[in-house]
Amino acid sequence: MTELEPGLPGRYAHVCAALEAAEAKAGREKGSVKLLAVGKTFNAEAVLECARAGARAFGENYAQEGCDKVDWFREHHPELGLEWHFIGPLQSNKTRPVAERFDWVQSIDRLKIAERLSAQRPAGMAPINLLIEVNIDGEDTKSGVTPAELPALAEAIEALPNVRLRGLMAIPAPADDHEARMKPLLAMRTLFAEFRKAHPQADTLSMGMSADLEEAVLAGTTMVRVGSAIFGARNYNR
Numbered sequence: 001m002t003e004l005e006p007g008l009p010g011r012y013a014h015v016c017a018a019l020e021a022a023e024a025k026a027g028r029e030k031g032s033v034k035l036l037a038v039g040k041t042f043n044a045e046a047v048l049e050c051a052r053a054g055a056r057a058f059g060e061n062y063a064q065e066g067c068d069k070v071d072w073f074r075e076h077h078p079e080l081g082l083e084w085h086f087i088g089p090l091q092s093n094k095t096r097p098v099a100e101r102f103d104w105v106q107s108i109d110r111l112k113i114a115e116r117l118s119a120q121r122p123a124g125m126a127p128i129n130l131l132i133e134v135n136i137d138g139e140d141t142k143s144g145v146t147p148a149e150l151p152a153l154a155e156a157i158e159a160l161p162n163v164r165l166r167g168l169m170a171i172p173a174p175a176d177d178h179e180a181r182m183k184p185l186l187a188m189r190t191l192f193a194e195f196r197k198a199h200p201q202a203d204t205l206s207m208g209m210s211a212d213l214e215e216a217v218l219a220g221t222t223m224v225r226v227g228s229a230i231f232g233a234r235n236y237n238r
């Protein structure tokens with residue numbers, strides 16, 4: 001786990017203000033972009049501090065760590081009613097605990113994972129919300145489908161009973177300058193507009209992190225996923 005540096009409430013407020021400023025600059029309505037706080041590698045107490053600062057939706061990357069945090073909040077702070085998004089790569093042998101705990105999975109890039117989440121979603125829980133991850137830069141090393149693979153996967157997912165296909169997610173490659181950061185974000189905007197013609201119920205385009213938040217808002221994101229700007233730099237030597 002990464003040790004939390006003091007000052008989280010101030011950092012959280014700063015990110016909220018930056019998001020609001022970006023919405024204004026882009027001519028978008030205040031509150032139109034949802035903020036997901038990404039607490040990977042930080043413990044449940046750090047996430048609790050972020051919830052006390054006002055965050056309600058949280059992203060997790062690792063199945064075991066994320067499930068442990070959801071369980072901790074279910075036990076100790078059910079009154080907070082937090083919303084949990086799984087945003088990391090998900091292996092098929094880890095789908096069951098995720099299906100039993102998370103509200104969203106944003107990293108769907110093959111049908112098998114969506115099928116398992118649908119089959120393993122407990123009766124009595126709302127359908128799990130899914131986003132298809134798109135490899136918008138075409139990087140070999142990255143997860144996500146190509147734009148060409150998207151329509152067939154989306155159609156197959158829509159046929160599953162216990163899931164709701166809510167839209168698309170992307171993790172563009174980091175870039176130094178504004179233009180280079182805008183390019184994949186604008187490509188996602190175009191792809192999402194096309195996607196919504198076939199899937200009009202899709203309402204979520206998840207893109208934008210600490211380093212490209214403002215650009216993502218300009219490019220039409222509906223959900224930014226912010227980790228280090230809120231929690232601080234991560235330490236992966238766990």
Ligand SMILES: *Cc1c(COP(=O)(O)O)cnc(C)c1O
Nearest residue numbers: 038061087209210225226227228
């Ligand atoms: C870690 C992570 C984030 C947050 O990244 P920061 O640069 O720390 O804001 C967002 N999305 C995904 C998928 C991540 O893995």
